[in-house]
Amino acid sequence: MLTIKNLHAAVDGKEILKGLELEVPAGEVHAVMGPNGSGKSTLAHVLAGRPGYTITSGAVHFKGRDLLALAPEERAREGLFLGFQYPVEIPGVNNVYLLKAAVNAARKHHGLPEVDAFEFLTLVREKMRLMRMDESMLSRGVNEGFSGGEKKRNEILQMLVLEPALAVLDETDSGLDIDALKVVAHGVNTLRAANRSMVLVTHYQRLLEYIVPDRVHVLIKGRIVRSGDRTLALELEQRGYDWLMDEAA
Amino acid sequence: MSTPLLTRLRDEFGAVRAALPANVIAAAARQEALERLCALGLPATREENWRYANLRVLERARFTPAAAEAAMPALPEPLSGFARYVFVDAELRAQAPAPPGVTVRSLRAPGAPTNGWRFGSDLPETRLALLNETFATDAASIEVRAGADAPGIELVFVAATGAQNGASYPRVRLALASGARLTVVERHLGAADAQSLVNSAVRVELAPNAQLTHYRLQHGGARAAWFDTLTAELAEAARYDLLAVSAGALAARSTVHARLLGAGAELTLSAAALGEGQQTHDMYALSEHRAPRTRTLETFRGIASGRARVAFNGKITVGENAPGTDSRQSLRGLLDGAEAEVDLRPQLEIYTDEVRCSHGATAGKLDENMLFYLLSRGLAPEVAQHLLKWAFLEDVIARIALPDLRRQIELALIGQMSEAATLKELL
Numbered sequence: 001m002l003t004i005k006n007l008h009a010a011v012d013g014k015e016i017l018k019g020l021e022l023e024v025p026a027g028e029v030h031a032v033m034g035p036n037g038s039g040k041s042t043l044a045h046v047l048a049g050r051p052g053y054t055i056t057s058g059a060v061h062f063k064g065r066d067l068l069a070l071a072p073e074e075r076a077r078e079g080l081f082l083g084f085q086y087p088v089e090i091p092g093v094n095n096v097y098l099l100k101a102a103v104n105a106a107r108k109h110h111g112l113p114e115v116d117a118f119e120f121l122t123l124v125r126e127k128m129r130l131m132r133m134d135e136s137m138l139s140r141g142v143n144e145g146f147s148g149g150e151k152k153r154n155e156i157l158q159m160l161v162l163e164p165a166l167a168v169l170d171e172t173d174s175g176l177d178i179d180a181l182k183v184v185a186h187g188v189n190t191l192r193a194a195n196r197s198m199v200l201v202t203h204y205q206r207l208l209e210y211i212v213p214d215r216v217h218v219l220i221k222g223r224i225v226r227s228g229d230r231t232l233a234l235e236l237e238q239r240g241y242d243w244l245m246d247e248a249a
Numbered sequence: 250m251s252t253p254l255l256t257r258l259r260d261e262f263g264a265v266r267a268a269l270p271a272n273v274i275a276a277a278a279r280q281e282a283l284e285r286l287c288a289l290g291l292p293a294t295r296e297e298n299w300r301y302a303n304l305r306v307l308e309r310a311r312f313t314p315a316a317a318e319a320a321m322p323a324l325p326e327p328l329s330g331f332a333r334y335v336f337v338d339a340e341l342r343a344q345a346p347a348p349p350g351v352t353v354r355s356l357r358a359p360g361a362p363t364n365g366w367r368f369g370s371d372l373p374e375t376r377l378a379l380l381n382e383t384f385a386t387d388a389a390s391i392e393v394r395a396g397a398d399a400p401g402i403e404l405v406f407v408a409a410t411g412a413q414n415g416a417s418y419p420r421v422r423l424a425l426a427s428g429a430r431l432t433v434v435e436r437h438l439g440a441a442d443a444q445s446l447v448n449s450a451v452r453v454e455l456a457p458n459a460q461l462t463h464y465r466l467q468h469g470g471a472r473a474a475w476f477d478t479l480t481a482e483l484a485e486a487a488r489y490d491l492l493a494v495s496a497g498a499l500a501a502r503s504t505v506h507a508r509l510l511g512a513g514a515e516l517t518l519s520a521a522a523l524g525e526g527q528q529t530h531d532m533y534a535l536s537e538h539r540a541p542r543t544r545t546l547e548t549f550r551g552i553a554s555g556r557a558r559v560a561f562n563g564k565i566t567v568g569e570n571a572p573g574t575d576s577r578q579s580l581r582g583l584l585d586g587a588e589a590e591v592d593l594r595p596q597l598e599i600y601t602d603e604v605r606c607s608h609g610a611t612a613g614k615l616d617e618n619m620l621f622y623l624l625s626r627g628l629a630p631e632v633a634q635h636l637l638k639w640a641f642l643e644d645v646i647a648r649i650a651l652p653d654l655r656r657q658i659e660l661a662l663i664g665q666m667s668e669a670a671t672l673k674e675l676l
């Protein structure tokens with residue numbers, strides 16, 4: 001599904017990703033953990049195509065295609081979804097409009113007709129119930145005035161509606177209370193499928209109790225320095241990152 | 250003052266004066282208006298409050314009223330519950346029966362009373378009302394009886410100046426007696442290719458406790474010059490909600506002078522301007538607080554794309570006899586393109602204590618983070634940009650309380666943006 005080889009990326013002339021390697025096969029859920037400032041969000045942004053990053057070398061393949069050659073909107077339509085660490089508020093752009101526009105953009109890309117407005121609303125309402133979101137949020141501006149946790153739920157709602165092939169969730173668990181964490185995890189779990197992959201960026205092993213990952217990777221100073229199964233997350237929780245710092249140097 | 254332009258103005262007036270209807274404005278009054286205008290001179294960009302207007306269009310304009318022979322163009326869908334009046338080149342052509350409590354008169358009609366209503370004010374910025382007074386070929390006077398809660402009136406002005414370019418002078422008086430209520434939708438449309446001049450004058454009189462909701466949509470032709478002068482007087486506890494959208498014309502300038510003369514009078518001025526290509530949208534609004542506990546709530550949202558210029562100059566004065574005044578100004582501009590220009594000027598003059606006044610003005614570009622968020626959801630860059638521009642105008646558009654009208658205005662604005670088709674399906 002996703003293959004990253006020797007990825008080097010810089011922002012404002014400063015190299016952040018320094019030879020990152022990552023392989024996420026179809027159907028798997030991988031967790032990426034690492035200290036603050038290690039480059040996790042940078043990786044997520046580079047994958048989604050955010051402007052401002054310079055790729056100095058390396059390659060990224062998504063479903064066998066050269067991901068870096070695609071514009072951000074093309075990546076999305078091809079099935080890449082980024083759940084933002086800090087979802088932006090867009091007052092005046094209605095939540096439903098955005099959802100519908102996003103779904104239709106992908107459908108058009110795949111030669112499908114637009115969604116039926118009624119069926120679409122029914123689907124969105126169903127997903128909202130799953131996310132325990134109040135329906136009134138639909139008619140509000142995108143994330144406008146949403147609490148931190150509501151914004152994260154809204155990201156997952158979008159993911160559930162878009163049904164991406166690859167979801168990169170950047171600290172979707174941060175700022176969630178226990179109940180919300182369960183709701184979000186449940187939402188993510190309903191989407192697990194043989195033809196879908198997920199990359200969860202997280203600081204906490206707690207999320208991984210609810211969403212059990214196939215692999216855990218440690219990102220330090222722009223590189224994956226260690227990979228393992230879910231027990232690696234437990235080990236990190238106990239020992240922190242210091243013991244891995246040497247490997248990053 | 251005498252310039253080649255003023256000489257031409259006099260000549261044009263001399264050639265048509267005998268044909269101008271005396272019912273609408275007496276010949277002597279026209280002559281007097283012309284003299285006053287010539288003494289003041291036409292507006293010039295060296296004047297503080299005209300510097301952002303495109304006044305070059307006045308030089309090529311023909312002032313002579315168009316013959317109003319053009320066929321009726323296609324009109325927007327009627328609004329349900331509204332009585333529609335259509336003016337072609339400012340002359341009343343089609344009308345519905347007036348709603349109960351409301352009298353609508355064309356002063357051009359036989360038997361119409363002579364009148365001495367004054368349009369414009371002493372403020373020199375309103376002096377284009379004198380040009381209207383010189384040439385006006387018709388005037389609509391709309392009166393609402395005391396206490397009447399009248400359904401809506403729709404005034405559609407079409408500048409249809411056929412083959413020959415010419416001017417039109419819409420002229421409207423809106424007078425609400427005490428406690429009366431009315432909603433007026435005023436639209437200005439124009440033939441796409443006419444290089445016409447539209448110079449309208451509107452006079453609003455609100456008696457104590459009267460409430461007027463006034464929507465104005467300027468959607469003039471792409472090559473038109475559109476000038477407009479509106480004065481309003483608000484008596485005690487009167488309420489005037491004015492919402493103006495400027496989308497059309499090559500050069501648009503609107504001047505508003507509102508006087509809050511009675512205690513507790515309230516003005517809400519919401520304006521949006523969308524400038525594309527080479528357009529100029531300029532608005533000057535003066536709100537004078539002359540009585541205690543008066544209120545002005547002013548919101549402006551303007552977008553300039555391409556080489557367009559969008560300007561809003563909002564001045565609020567609080568006189569010494571207006572304690573307890575509350576005024577708020579929120580002006581925002583959005584720049585899209587290196588050659589676009591947005592000029593916002595909030596001005597506040599306070600001569601009394603115990604007032605609450607706040608104002609803010611910001612101009613900036615489309616937010617990169619918002620843009621990327623939309624792209625990351627698969628939206629095409631043009632759609633994302635339009636959506637954000639759209640959202641920016643929402644602060645004003647969302648105040649349109651009539652769903653049909655709101656939808657029409659939304660579609661008109663979208664139509665104004667290029668690559669519009671993609672956005673339409675979202676709404």
Ligand SMILES: Nc1ncnc2c1ncn2[C@@H]1O[C@H](COP(=O)(O)OP(=O)(O)OP(=O)(O)O)[C@@H](O)[C@H]1O
Pocket residue numbers: 011012014016034035036037038039040041042043085
């Ligand atoms: N525009 C920029 N100019 C310089 N440095 C930048 C810029 N943007 C990000 N960085 C740096 O890149 C590094 C990686 O940032 P990134 O956001 O990817 O970290 P992260 O692993 O997501 O951290 P966190 O766990 O705190 O979210 C940080 O040191 C950050 O300061």
Ligand SMILES: [Mg+2]
Pocket residue numbers: 040041042085170171
């Ligand atoms: Mg981060």
